[in-house]
Amino acid sequence: MPDKVVVVVNKIGGNERSSDQSGGSSGGNSNASESTNQSEARTSRLAQVDSLLNSNYDDIPWDEISYGVETLYTAWPTISIDMKALNVGESDISSFSTTLDGVAQAVKVQDKNSALINLYNLYTLLPKYLSYFSSDETKLNVYNTKAYVLSSYVSANSENWGEMNTNVTNAINTLSKNMQSEKLNNIEKTALEKSYTLLEELKRGIGVEDKEIFYLKYKLAMEQLEIL
Amino acid sequence: MKNQISKYLLITLMIIFVILLAILIYIRFLGSNEGEEYAILTEKAEGEITYLDSSIIQLMNNLNNISYSRYQVTIKEVNESEQQDNTSNNSESAGNGSQTTESARQSSSGSEQNRWK
Numbered sequence: 451m452p453d454k455v456v457v458v459v460n461k462i463g464g465n466e467r468s469s470d471q472s473g474g475s476s477g478g479n480s481n482a483s484e485s486t487n488q489s490e491a492r493t494s495r496l497a498q499v500d501s502l503l504n505s506n507y508d509d510i511p512w513d514e515i516s517y518g519v520e521t522l523y524t525a526w527p528t529i530s531i532d533m534k535a536l537n538v539g540e541s542d543i544s545s546f547s548t549t550l551d552g553v554a555q556a557v558k559v560q561d562k563n564s565a566l567i568n569l570y571n572l573y574t575l576l577p578k579y580l581s582y583f584s585s586d587e588t589k590l591n592v593y594n595t596k597a598y599v600l601s602s603y604v605s606a607n608s609e610n611w612g613e614m615n616t617n618v619t620n621a622i623n624t625l626s627k628n629m630q631s632e633k634l635n636n637i638e639k640t641a642l643e644k645s646y647t648l649l650e651e652l653k654r655g656i657g658v659e660d661k662e663i664f665y666l667k668y669k670l671a672m673e674q675l676e677i678l
Numbered sequence: 679m680k681n682q683i684s685k686y687l688l689i690t691l692m693i694i695f696v697i698l699l700a701i702l703i704y705i706r707f708l709g710s711n712e713g714e715e716y717a718i719l720t721e722k723a724e725g726e727i728t729y730l731d732s733s734i735i736q737l738m739n740n741l742n743n744i745s746y747s748r749y750q751v752t753i754k755e756v757n758e759s760e761q762q763d764n765t766s767n768n769s770e771s772a773g774n775g776s777q778t779t780e781s782a783r784q785s786s787s788g789s790e791q792n793r794w795k
Binding site: 491492493494495496499505506507509510511514515518519521522525528529532533535536553562565566569570572573576579580583584589593596600603604665668669672673676 | 719720722723724726727729730731732733734735736737738739740741742743744745746747748749750751752753754755756
């Protein structure tokens with residue numbers, strides 16, 4: 451729960467609107483706002499997401515993850531038909547289904563490490579698929595960069611710092627190939643430079659050998675890479 | 679006689695030329711259609727890969743409670759009794775004039791906070 455709460459009461463139908471602020475003991479920087487709509491009889495609350503530095507990594511939302519896996523199962527048949535039409539190798543297509551089954555099994559028994567490994571294996575198939583029908587090297591490099599970052603993220607679970615360092619170095623090297631591309635416009639160049647800087651930050655973070663700091667830097671780097 | 683033969687030959691050649699031209703145009707049209715279909719399919723597949731990319735990353739992030747969003751919205755149903763409490767508090771304060779508006783505000787906000795503890 452946040453230390454400092456900002457409460458807003460909205461009374462629909464009447465003409466009343468009031469607000470108040472109550473400070474907590476430590477006066478933290480997290481804020482929340484709350485509104486009550488009496489005609490709808492429900493209360494909504496806007497709160498800041500917990501900081502990764504103080505997050506509870508063992509409190510995994512398995513229900514949400516199960517739902518996500520089910521959604522992948524629903525989407526895959528249509529996607530596999532399109533991949534077949536684009537001459538993607540039969541073995542590569544079938545290995546997605548096999549790995550997805552592995553993810554489902556890991557989620558079912560709530561095995562975090564196995565779920566991470568299987569999801570990573572699933573991800574590595576994406577640049578493979580793309581290479582069958584796209585000649586866009588820039589895009590392919592971005593997918594491979596993300597795969598390396600995800601590999602280091604998986605290794606973070608077992609705190610294998612050496613492997614994490616190697617993977618992030620590979621990610622930096624792969625992304626740097628795009629830096630030499632002349633096709634990029636100014637906006638794309640800025641986004642790429644930002645991603646590159648964040649990956650270097652991530653590598654520096656590995657040197658600290660602190661899991662929470664790694665996750666914080668991973669989040670920033672990955673968020674930026676998803677824009678590319 | 680010779681003139682007539684050359685005339686027939688010319689017409690035959692022209693007909694052959696027109697037929698060949700028609701076949702050529704048809705093949706070209708068919709080819710461009712296939713190319714267009716392939717381009718559409720490629721675009722669709724790229725979109726599907728983007729979808730898989732974000733879905734898989736989101737699932738992996740969820741395993742460590744990592745989210746890109748800065749805020750989260752939670753919605754909670756309000757009990758009828760709590761609503762009635764709020765209503766009575768508000769009506770009391772309204773009856774006491776402007777001086778009690780502040781207390782009404784405090785009690786409302788107090789009860790709201792209690793609900794979230």
